[in-house]
Amino acid sequence: MVAIQDLYDEKFSHCYGCGKRNPQGNQLKSYIVDGHTVARFRPKPEQTGGVPEHAYGGLIASLFDCHGAASAAAFEYEATTGHLENNSRLKRYVTASLKVEFLRPTPMGQEITIKGKCRRIDGRKVWVDMEISVKDEVCAVAEMLAIQLK
């Protein structure tokens, strides 16, 4: 299965959150499965919030940011072109707005799951709903408006 981010054009592959050409970044990989998107991430030990036991809120927002933009690209591709494949060329989306609700602290030391689903596609705009969970407990939810780069 190919990661959505690995289908971005080379010039868009420097993102600190998910770019394959950014060795110091998080290199998040998102996948589309049965019309939904999923990514998994294990925070580095230093990526804590104010207390060492919880993940940093900015990291949570960052995971939503990259996963949402990738989800928008994949949802648009599957809506207009067909199933994502190894040689698919994706349009690149950027975040216009992102709202994150932190429901409970996200624990450190465990794998985080980020899920996305498509709410709506309208021209160059895609609305994505997301959630972050650890061991099936939802820790944060988000909604994003992503816009296709011209």
Next chain:
Amino acid sequence: MVAIQDLYDEKFSHCYGCGKRNPQGNQLKSYIVDGHTVARFRPKPEQTGGVPEHAYGGLIASLFDCHGAASAAAFEYEATTGHLENNSRLKRYVTASLKVEFLRPTPMGQEITIKGKCRRIDGRKVWVDMEISVKDEVCAVAEMLAIQLK
């Protein structure tokens, strides 16, 4: 002038975004001046978005996250206790919700200014409005609801 984050209790000083005890983090420092808050930050070269010329959206959200929580603590202190001083003991706030609107790309290679103002304080809740600018051009705005830890 003392940074708001330097007045957090030691046990809350590990934040990846602003903790003085997190040497690998961003160590953001926020200040309160005439009832408003301000912080300045220069992104590291690797903290780009999809293209190398623009700052990472997750970094923008992270700067708002730390600056907003610090602003909430300072606004509450000044509303209830008085001017912030070197020996003030702040209550710690965490983010309940954060909405970021990305108005235009934030350029790399320059200092980012983050400003905050208090919209409302109600019990343990503080609402903070923020903006991020480079050379006086606003690149992103945000609103946060921060909640005081018990």
